[in-house]
Amino acid sequence: MIRVGIIGATGYTAFEAIRLIQGHPQAEVTAVTSRGDEGKSIVEVHPALRGSIDLPLSLADPAVLAQQCDVAFCCLPHAASAESVRSLREVGLRVIDLSADFRLREVSVYEEWYATKHPWPELLGQVAYGLPELFEDQIKGADLVANPGCYPTSAILPLAPLLQAKAIDANIIVDAKSGVSGAGRTPKLVNLYCEANESITAYAIGSHRHQPEMVDVLERFTGVQADILFTPHLTPMDRGILATIYVQGPGLTAAKVKQMWNETYADAPFVHIVDAPPATKHVSGTNHVHMGAFDAGGRVVLCCAIDNVTKGASGAAVQNMNCMFGLDQTMGL
Amino acid sequence: MIRVGIIGATGYTAFEAIRLIQGHPQAEVTAVTSRGDEGKSIVEVHPALRGSIDLPLSLADPAVLAQQCDVAFCCLPHAASAESVRSLREVGLRVIDLSADFRLREVSVYEEWYATKHPWPELLGQVAYGLPELFEDQIKGADLVANPGCYPTSAILPLAPLLQAKAIDANIIVDAKSGVSGAGRTPKLVNLYCEANESITAYAIGSHRHQPEMVDVLERFTGVQADILFTPHLTPMDRGILATIYVQGPGLTAAKVKQMWNETYADAPFVHIVDAPPATKHVSGTNHVHMGAFDAGGRVVLCCAIDNVTKGASGAAVQNMNCMFGLDQTMGL
Amino acid sequence: MIRVGIIGATGYTAFEAIRLIQGHPQAEVTAVTSRGDEGKSIVEVHPALRGSIDLPLSLADPAVLAQQCDVAFCCLPHAASAESVRSLREVGLRVIDLSADFRLREVSVYEEWYATKHPWPELLGQVAYGLPELFEDQIKGADLVANPGCYPTSAILPLAPLLQAKAIDANIIVDAKSGVSGAGRTPKLVNLYCEANESITAYAIGSHRHQPEMVDVLERFTGVQADILFTPHLTPMDRGILATIYVQGPGLTAAKVKQMWNETYADAPFVHIVDAPPATKHVSGTNHVHMGAFDAGGRVVLCCAIDNVTKGASGAAVQNMNCMFGLDQTMGL
Amino acid sequence: MIRVGIIGATGYTAFEAIRLIQGHPQAEVTAVTSRGDEGKSIVEVHPALRGSIDLPLSLADPAVLAQQCDVAFCCLPHAASAESVRSLREVGLRVIDLSADFRLREVSVYEEWYATKHPWPELLGQVAYGLPELFEDQIKGADLVANPGCYPTSAILPLAPLLQAKAIDANIIVDAKSGVSGAGRTPKLVNLYCEANESITAYAIGSHRHQPEMVDVLERFTGVQADILFTPHLTPMDRGILATIYVQGPGLTAAKVKQMWNETYADAPFVHIVDAPPATKHVSGTNHVHMGAFDAGGRVVLCCAIDNVTKGASGAAVQNMNCMFGLDQTMGL
Structure with a gap:
């Protein structure tokens, strides 16, 4: 033991x-x-x-x-x-x-x-x-x-294979939504039930500490310095992060994204490439990662759901x- | 009467x-x-x-x-x-x-x-x-x-003055989060309490009917045809929409955005330009619109909060x- | 004004x-x-x-x-x-x-x-x-x-007419469920979102300060000193109190309860006697009081719903x- | 296997x-x-x-x-x-x-x-x-x-030792609060997010099918036919049942209740006798049972928390x- x-x-x-x-x-x-x-x-x-x-x-x-x-x-x-x-x-x-x-x-x-x-x-x-x-x-x-970090996990996993393959521009938007447990257990006004419930809001726009972590780790793995605009949101739920990520690249399609993911994560037991948009509830309390890619008017939207407290x-x-x-x-x- | x-x-x-x-x-x-x-x-x-x-x-x-x-x-x-x-x-x-x-x-x-x-x-x-x-x-x-439409309201109001002034590129991302009431009152699996609660998910990515409405109305008002990538999300709350909008333009800053908003909405009694990131709770049950603009690494993030059932x-x-x-x-x- | x-x-x-x-x-x-x-x-x-x-x-x-x-x-x-x-x-x-x-x-x-x-x-x-x-x-x-007080309002209104008419025993159980706003806006661990959400619990069992208020006011109005066992519960919602009240009396029926209520509250604009069990959502944000009475094996169950912050x-x-x-x-x- | x-x-x-x-x-x-x-x-x-x-x-x-x-x-x-x-x-x-x-x-x-x-x-x-x-x-x-049944589990476990010991009157009130998952996964209006969220309500007062189950099983184990008034409540959370149970008996105290529980459940690995009022969150996703007893003006209040879907x-x-x-x-x- x-x-x-x-x-x-x-x-x-x-x-x-x-x-x-x-x-x-x-x-x-x-x-x-x-x-x-x-x-x-x-x-x-x-x-x-x-x-x-x-x-x-x-x-x-x-x-x-x-x-x-x-x-x-x-x-x-x-x-x-x-x-x-x-x-x-x-x-x-x-x-x-x-x-x-x-x-x-x-x-x-x-x-x-x-x-x-x-x-x-x-x-x-x-x-x-x-x-x-x-x-x-x-x-x-x-x-x-x-x-x-919780947000970096939800952004690095979908982005690393694409940056490594130089399939996407370095210019990336990560719009992430987290449950309130991410804010910790110290009593603060914004984390009170009656403040957070029935509300969603962005915070630390362009200034969250997880942004340089994403950039640093992605560069470590891919050699590419990404220009990530990261917007975290406080979402009325205990757990979960959904990262909605906007990428583009020449000839990029959702199908190609999935192919790159499949190669990089063929042996990753917790990474699951899904067809329907992933929901945080589907990974709640687990170490699993649900990732989906979706074509949208010439660009591609990536969605990655994890449990912020688990994975x-x-x-x-x-x-x-x-x-x-x-x-x-x-x-x- | x-x-x-x-x-x-x-x-x-x-x-x-x-x-x-x-x-x-x-x-x-x-x-x-x-x-x-x-x-x-x-x-x-x-x-x-x-x-x-x-x-x-x-x-x-x-x-x-x-x-x-x-x-x-x-x-x-x-x-x-x-x-x-x-x-x-x-x-x-x-x-x-x-x-x-x-x-x-x-x-x-x-x-x-x-x-x-x-x-x-x-x-x-x-x-x-x-x-x-x-x-x-x-x-x-x-x-x-x-x-x-509810989503169009949350996107058109912040975007119209900027497009009209040709201050932003036509290439725009609207990442919007809505409470479950937006899905209506007809019983469906996805809208059950135990499906929607403690979960956030995107849906209809790149294919939601409110996207052409945004484009059409913005063109009607500004003459500019915007290329909007719109991603709606189902959020575990009764009411509210938060639209997080990613724009860029030469020399664009949050301060300039607010100035344009102030001019267009000087006489609009329900539009409020706020400094802190707007939260849907702050407009719940009201016809008010809270809009904020934030600098983030050379780009500008717009946030717009409305009550989806009211405004x-x-x-x-x-x-x-x-x-x-x-x-x-x-x-x- | x-x-x-x-x-x-x-x-x-x-x-x-x-x-x-x-x-x-x-x-x-x-x-x-x-x-x-x-x-x-x-x-x-x-x-x-x-x-x-x-x-x-x-x-x-x-x-x-x-x-x-x-x-x-x-x-x-x-x-x-x-x-x-x-x-x-x-x-x-x-x-x-x-x-x-x-x-x-x-x-x-x-x-x-x-x-x-x-x-x-x-x-x-x-x-x-x-x-x-x-x-x-x-x-x-x-x-x-x-x-x-919020809890006393939800208990006194249904009980006063019955005690005044000496239709019920003085021995009464009030099991009440309140939204978290009742705990106030000062940050405390128990009121954090991640503590209160997805949970219900009793507190201050037999020792809540609203119990003597109920007894005192009911005596003031009816002359009867009630023996009230009061159990408040913290419920995962912003607003609302539902009081479930257990009473008994010789020949007491739900129909007789409603008759007494109708007499006392004939001119009370906010009191509504309802047939289906009242829900706190039905009075949310209003000053209304929904009261129902239900026969249950020889006893009668009273339910009273108010918004704890409004009524x-x-x-x-x-x-x-x-x-x-x-x-x-x-x-x- | x-x-x-x-x-x-x-x-x-x-x-x-x-x-x-x-x-x-x-x-x-x-x-x-x-x-x-x-x-x-x-x-x-x-x-x-x-x-x-x-x-x-x-x-x-x-x-x-x-x-x-x-x-x-x-x-x-x-x-x-x-x-x-x-x-x-x-x-x-x-x-x-x-x-x-x-x-x-x-x-x-x-x-x-x-x-x-x-x-x-x-x-x-x-x-x-x-x-x-x-x-x-x-x-x-x-x-x-x-x-x-879920409700019977939450009522029978705390009551069986007390009835068996003839320590309480047969006349018992069970006021129970359940998460929405108890209502099943078939889409129905009352189980929609926007109907159940931010609301608590009683239902099937005095007529829920779990009442005869409680009575039958308690009689099977104790030989005593209890007269149980059972009121279930729909509570805005996914999971969990809290049963608040009102009992009385000659000389009955919370301490004596706990002593009887300790004897009956000495070898029961999932039953935990707790001092603070149990909360459903504390048993969420587990097979554990948290039971507490509280003195209240001559009567005793029992609280029992389980996860309705697990235990x-x-x-x-x-x-x-x-x-x-x-x-x-x-x-x-």
């Missing part, structure tokens, strides 16, 4: 990670940490975990965690996460970092978009990006994996863990 | 029309018709109207309606609507048609997109398009007004009625 | 009060106050009010308010409200208090349930309870009205204002 | 059964049948199953099914189900019937409440009721199990299958 520690266990991604690992045939959660709720039971914080786990929350102590765990899932906010990752790596723990701290390759880009000093800048550019569909080889031997966060983390430990990617998912 | 007949009174737009008219200081509903529920009380069909109206549903009889009403709101499906409109006009009733039957100017375009013969083709091209923000003069004296249908119909009868546009709204 | 000041204008009940008053033919909001957001525009705090009002939030200054307003709607939390009411009454303003501070008759009961000293205890027992369906005479001449708060406040100023109860509602 | 056939595979309970079985380590779905969608892929009907199963829907042929399966889950409507069960039993298949056809012991009660002739009446009274928490011994050796239907069916085949009850759940 792989023993897993969850660092920062009180949020939604931590919840989903625990839920998945407790259903995994070869992994189990052996430690859960929290700075604010230490001493409480994890079940008190996440009543929906009752019956699948029973552990007290403790303060994160790297030396203790090194005894209790084989791998840590770091679910802290950015910057705090990098510091935690550093201390966990120093005691030899393998780490999957769910924050944004090790996703970008350039310190300057990180510090511009995240407006903070990076706590461990020398590592940037050397950390595997945890999208096994594209970077499986780098993940396999890794001791540290940067788990992808967009903790499901991908389990998939990465499976890769790191030599298990089948789909185990427990 | 203006006496209003509601033709086809059992759906959501009819409900909203009755709700608004019963709160209007100079109008009242005097007849409600239905082919399937005649004999029932309107309150039985729409329990939320209890206390504001008490009328039995009857079969539509033009001669009788001509006695009972000054104006008819026709809330029937397309094709059926044009036939009804014809019979109502023949007895001299003024009509606001909420269907798509008189929105387009060309019979051939209508018959291609709606896949049916038009029952009264000779009128096409002569009917006022009921968007008083752009066509007030034509509406004022009209006996028949074609009430706009997108029955609120606009009341606004049109006010224009037709010489009342202040905002009366009762 | 009645000039209305809204004291504590940033919450949901204040929003609804402003929305209603701005649609009222003989009233208008002339002042809006806030301790935390003074200087901001009311539209910045409530974007959904754009187009219906444009006032800056100011600190509440009784002397200034006395110049600006004829009546104040006090929308502050309990205890803070009583202090504000006192200062407003001292400058001669008529006040409708939407807090719980003047609803109970006994200081001891108030101080037990609200766990605080009452700032103006000598007034308790002398303030009109703002349910015009039962206490219209006291409201008519009043300078201060205690606006009812359960600000709609009732407008109704009370109408009574206080000699207008028709339904004006603007 | 246990080979499972799903009879009537297009509804929500069938979907959930397939989802669970495909994640079960010792079972797999080997046949899916449908009368209306034969020939289609199961993934076309349930896109959310993509990646976990790939089978065509066929017409149910008992002889073929007997070759393909070890056990059948019958997910048909009542009456149709009993006929199907008969034909499946005749070819020797073990059957778990998710309909109501074999839950009651008396033909007369069945025929009164279901208003139809029972197709196989001689079996009534001899079929195991599939609630392993109470009837494990009968389920273990059974070839046919009647899977419980209330298909999760229980898998639990029953585990019992029938000698596996650990919790396997795959």
Whole structure:
């Protein structure tokens, strides 16, 4: 059994990670940490975990965690996460970092978009990006994996094969719609039920931190620097991201898009190319990715649906863990 | 008092029309018709109207309606609507048609997109398009007004001033998100609570009938033929449309967009140019339009929020009625 | 025109009060106050009010308010409200208090349930309870009205006629379901979208402050001291309360219940006795009350649906204002 | 591997059964049948199953099914189900019937409440009721199990120990709130998104078919004939049932209730006795049961939360299958 520690266990991604690992045939959660709720039971914080786990929350102590765990899932906010990752790596723990701290390759880009000093800048550019569909080889031997952002996952998967084949212009529009869980579990006015319910709105138009992540990772995989206009939207649902992506290229058709996807993802167990427009409900609570391509007046519209908390966060983390430990990617998912 | 007949009174737009008219200081509903529920009380069909109206549903009889009403709101499906409109006009009733039957100017375009013969083709091209923000003069004296489609309203209002000023390329993307009421009140699998809830999906990509309406009306107002790629989305909420529109043009900025909007809509009482991204909740149940423009990497993103049932249908119909009868546009709204 | 000041204008009940008053033919909001957001525009705090009002939030200054307003709607939390009411009454303003501070008759009961000293205890027992369906005479001449709690409104209206007629046992169960807006607009974990959505739960079982209010007001009207077991539930919707009430009595039938209701509420314009089980959607955004009675194995089940923010708060406040100023109860509602 | 056939595979309970079985380590779905969608892929009907199963829907042929399966889950409507069960039993298949056809012991009660002739009446009274928490011994050796109704599960589990101990009066109120999936997948007006969303309503007050099931099963287990007043409510959420149950008895307290529950359910892996009021979200997608007891003015309020589609239907069916085949009850759940 792989023993897993969850660092920062009180949020939604931590919840989903625990839920998945407790259903995994070869992994189990052996430690859960929290700075604010230490001493409480994890079940008190996440009543929906009752019956699948029973552990007290403790303060994160790297030396203790090194005894209790084989791998840590770091679910802290950015910057705090990098510091935690550093201390966990120093005691030899393998780490999957769910924050944004090790996703970008350039310190300057990180510090511009995240407006903070990076706590461990020398590592940037050397950390595997945890999208096994594209970077499986780098993940396999890794001791540290940067788990992808939710929006980037929904955009990179459909775009990477097309950019790699130079089949589309670099000029791309990503109009993405996310459930409210993407905003985290800290009480804020905009995330109140009566604010978010019965409403849809764009936010952070042209200024969301996941935009440079999309560009950086796509360039890493394809060599092409895409010019992505990214508009996220807050959608009245718990979970799910639907990315509607507008691309064009000489002679591009939906059929050709699907052919390129089929080639790149022939062995990707979670990627499904669908005929009808994908709906977030069809991937809810799963690690699956539904992708469709549609002709529309000479251009092509791509739709990609994922569960933002599963494939967009903790499901991908389990998939990465499976890769790191030599298990089948789909185990427990 | 203006006496209003509601033709086809059992759906959501009819409900909203009755709700608004019963709160209007100079109008009242005097007849409600239905082919399937005649004999029932309107309150039985729409329990939320209890206390504001008490009328039995009857079969539509033009001669009788001509006695009972000054104006008819026709809330029937397309094709059926044009036939009804014809019979109502023949007895001299003024009509606001909420269907798509008189929105387009060309019979051939209508018959291609709606896949049916038009029952009264000779009128096409002569009917006022009921968007008083752009066509007030034509509406004022009209006996028949074609009430706009919900999606077109959300796209035409932000785009018309920019196209008219030739400030944007004709190549435009409209990514729109609608509440489920837009799908009507007829029971269908996709509109069941458990199918639509906790899900967002695109539909009719590149093939929705509101696309040619947008193009036709924008050309009518601006002389420019736009190439619009339109993607509608079904969003888990009762009401509301958010259109996220991607435009570009030489030297175009959000500030310039707002300036053009301010000029065109200086006297439009329902159009509000907002700084924060508009949310559908902020216009819910009202006839208001919230529009914002945002710079994003050299391009400009426009967001327009309306209530699809109010400004997108029955609120606009009341606004049109006010224009037709010489009342202040905002009366009762 | 009645000039209305809204004291504590940033919450949901204040929003609804402003929305209603701005649609009222003989009233208008002339002042809006806030301790935390003074200087901001009311539209910045409530974007959904754009187009219906444009006032800056100011600190509440009784002397200034006395110049600006004829009546104040006090929308502050309990205890803070009583202090504000006192200062407003001292400058001669008529006040409708939407807090719980003047609803109970006994200081001891108030101080037990609200766990605080009452700032103006000598007034308790002398303030009109703002349910015009039962206490219209006291409201008519009043300078201060205690606006009812949302849950009490949904329970008192169906129960009062039955208790008065001594047709039911005093032993009563009220199982009530409320939308999330009842929890207010202050960010708290339990009111986050992702906590409240897709979930229903009871809370404050047997210990909710609205229970003694129900008992006190029913005794005031009927002379009977009811033994009410009250269980509120948080329901995944913005608005609405459905009270399901279990009563029994010798020979009691649903038909007899409806007869008693018909007598008591013959002249009550907002009370509607319905045959099908009432749904909160049918009263959403209105001041109406839908009440049904159903036979069930020798006992009778009463269902009462209101909008918690309208009839359960600000709609009732407008109704009370109408009574206080000699207008028709339904004006603007 | 246990080979499972799903009879009537297009509804929500069938979907959930397939989802669970495909994640079960010792079972797999080997046949899916449908009368209306034969020939289609199961993934076309349930896109959310993509990646976990790939089978065509066929017409149910008992002889073929007997070759393909070890056990059948019958997910048909009542009456149709009993006929199907008969034909499946005749070819020797073990059957778990998710309909109501074999839950009651008396033909007369069945025929009164279901208003139809029972197709196989001689079996009534001899079929195991599939609630392993109470009837494990009968389920273990059974070839046919009647899977419980969703509401009965939520009421019987908290009530059985208290009635058995004669700790409560027979006079009981069950006020239950269910998500919309309980209404099935057939398009009907009341289940449309725009009808059910933002609304809560009672239905079938005192006349729901699950009431005699509660009474019958409780009597079977406890010997006591309860007088249950049952009020179901349609709640705006996909899944979940919360039963709020009002009981009283001499000296009864919440603490005593919990003690009785602890004794009865000491070995029940899915029953959890909780301190805070249970929420349906805390059991969503799981087979767990959260039960709480609360003192309230001399009476006791019981709250029981389950997922109506999982523990209330298909999760229980898998639990029953585990019992029938000698596996650990919790396997795959």
